Amino acid sequence: MPGAPRLGCGVLVVLPESACPVRETALILRFLAAETADQCGPCVLGLPAMAKAMAELYAGGGSRTRDRLLRWSGQLQGRGACRHPDTAVSLVRSLLDVFEDEVATHDRGVCTGGNTRAIVPLPGGRSSQEWR
């Protein structure tokens, strides 16, 4: 059934209206990319690329970034031996499907998240040095 919700990795988080789904997804993608087991090429190379593109989407990357995310989702689906990339793929696909409006406001330079903290709790560490 198309569009049916899937539990994915088994974590359920309810986003309040004040949260920004684009930002939440970008942060989760960054986490998933860092959590690769370094075994399969599509995961090792594909997830960081997806995470980077998601951050670009957050920054207003627009339709080119969206198209890239969709193409890579198609390429990465089912490719990792442990299926880790599938989690990232279903997350990105559902963001682009369900939160179309929020993604569109980012294209205009507006984040609906305002001054709130990210909601989804993620173990931190590596991301703070990434800009270097």
Added chain:
Amino acid sequence: MSERLQVNPIACDGSGLCFELIPELVTPDDWGYPIVEPRPIPEELRTEVRRAVSACPKLALLIARADD
């Protein structure tokens, strides 16, 4: 009984030989790793597929047989 080509994604290091030899069944993703067609191996490609399986530097390809 049908045969399908599979790739072991852990063994594969993206040499690219498979999509050079059997582009009908294998295409590269944007990072140079193989995406394998899930359809049964067509009769006319069997020899080529076998050649690719034995020539892969990492022996990361395999032919899976299934009753269907």
